[in-house]
Amino acid sequence: MNLEFKVEGGDFTLAGNASSQIKKMLKQLNVDPRIVKRVVIALYEAEVNIVAHAYRGVIYAEIDPRGVRLKLEDEGPGIPDINQAMTPGFSTASAQVREMGFGAGMGLPNISENADEFKIESEVGKGTTLFINFKF
Template sequence: MHFTYLITGGNFTHAGHASSQVKRILKQLNVNPVTIKRIVVALYEAEVNVVAHAYRGNIDVDIEPERVLVLITDEGPGIADIELAMKEGYSTASPKVREMGFGAGMGLSNMKKNSDKLIIQSQVGQGTHVELTTFLTQ
């Protein structure tokens, strides 16, 4: 099954919308609660990253009985040093974003922790592409 969501950069009011939709779907599909939590937490982090850093983005969620694949693609500044960005506590978020309680530098590491496979590709000045895979063991 396939679902698509749009994300608008800078709109924190709606950050989390896609993750709650996906959470609802996974609950209906009787995916085990622990796995749901991992997928949704990772997706939420990705969503907030796009809102905080990029201009716009979209989320593609593909669900198969054996795995959930989430693709997040954005148009934005891109990440210059992915390895550095993966470090806990490293953040390039603006003071304004931090004031709203985001930008603690845990985003990427949380995404890694809560997925089985994480692929990040980025081009500075163009945007970032993230692939999150979570395997479903029943």
């Protein structure tokens, strides 16, 4: 099964909608609740990253008997130093985003901790793509 969701940058009112839809789908497919929990944490963080940092993005989710594969492709500023971005506590989020309780530098580490495979590709000035995989 393949799902696709558009995400608008800067629109926090809709942040989490795609994660919620995919969570419902995984539950309907009777995926192990422990895996659903991990997918939801990683996906929500990645979705919020698009909202907080990019102009727009698309989430692709592929679910089959082997597992869940997520690809989050955004048009945005890109990440100049991926290792630095992965450091817990490091954040480039705006003051406004931080006041909402986002941007604490926990997003990418949360994704990494919950995924079976996690890869970031980024080009400064163009955008970032995340590949997040879970095995059943």
